[in-house]
Amino acid sequence: MERSRRLDSSGELTQSADIEYLLNAPLLPSHKLYVDTRPRFRPVPTFTVNLLLLLIQVAFVALTCVALFFCIFNGQEEICKQYMAPFNLRTIVVIAKVLLWLLHVVNERFNQYHHCKAKSRGYLKLYWSVRHLKSVPLVTLSTGNAAVLLIISAEDSFGSKNLYLYLIAGVLILELILSVIFVLIYAVRIYRFNRSMPRPDIIEEEYTHSSKRHMMPGIGFRERSSLEDVVEKQGDMIDYLKYHNAALSQKILSLTPEQSL
Template sequence: MERNSRIDSSGDLTQSADEDCFLDAPLLPSQKLQSVIRPHFHPVPTVCISILLALINLAYVTLAVVAFYFCLFSGKKKECNQSVAPFNLSTVLVISKLILWLLHVVNERFAHHHHCKAKNKGFLHLYRSTRHLKGLPLIIHSTGNAALLLILSVQDFFSSNRQLYPCLILSVLLLELIVSVICLIIYTVRIYRFNKRKPRPDIIEEEKINAYEGHVNPEIGFRHRASLEEVVEKQGDTIEYLKHHNALLSKQLLALTSNQD
């Protein structure tokens, strides 16, 4: 009994000594902890690129309409052919369309990269709400390329009616312009509003809303009228973000404690 009491007392002494060491350790600066727990908001830098791409689309279709008018409808076909020599008008149109499509590919990859970064920072709702919207202009232009290729491949069938051939091409380009620019405007407005609000990660915003309303949802990502698929998807995204965020916090806290030591 005496020996056990000695062991217990020595253990208590050791434990109290360890606690004293922790209490005597220097505290981490509050500014550094605040910068770790509350990181600065980084906006999604895709607004200017989307606006520029919409303007390029508008300029391309405008130049195509002007070129078709002067080359086919104004009677200045010889001057038009000299201005685009050694190519013809169809070749210039196809090459320009290919360059425009490549710009949309670059824009889609650029937007996808920054949206993945926003997802890793906890902005899951933004990622899901723009997941299909940011790639729609590329899909629209790819469909327009297929339609334009089909019209060019059957241009010999329009020998009896030469005016129908350019009208079909211009109708495809105008329809493509209208739909893609609408998608780009909607996407740009959403990203602009997001950058203007400067929100905190979704999990923190939800905790603030739940605390304000006085209730806590039983599951991560639970919403009334939400389908099971949406709930499971949001749970997976939230868990992935929390794992990434906890790993980042652990690394930064270890670095701070090592600097303090």
């Protein structure tokens, strides 16, 4: 009995000593914790790439129209054949269009990757605002490829010899107009986002709600939002919070040995 009491008393003394050591341990500077755990803004590097690809498409359409003008309208078809041999004008245009389409495929994957990274960092509004815009140029060129294939397959049905070339040029110009509109809208949104350097959406919402002291009509709901959008946005927000909590846990574990020293 006496031995057990001694063990208990020694155990209590050891435990109290450990607690006292933890309470009296020096704390880490607050500025160090703040700097290391504060979300760092990382711009979305798709602005320049999309504008460069748009310029390539503009140059392709312009060169195609110039080639059609000199080789068809001016009657210099024989001279053009000498420079384009062993290919003809139609083959060169189709090959160039396929290469341009492949560049758009790579660019769409590039955009998707960086927007998923921005989404994981908490920028959900940006992801939702451009989720369709970033893929519209690829869809436009894919539709144009189908139209060009249909025109070439019906080449023998046209009365004029070069009518199918004019139709292909019309498809290219229509693709360019649609691509310019949507790429510029997308580029403006990305430029404004990178320039404003916002904090993650959940931090901005907490700051706005605390300053306005505005009560929402329901937990997790927003006005003028469908139930499906609300559920999907909440899922994205939960994923970001899980990622952020995991990062903070890793940071706390890495700082624990420093504090014990």
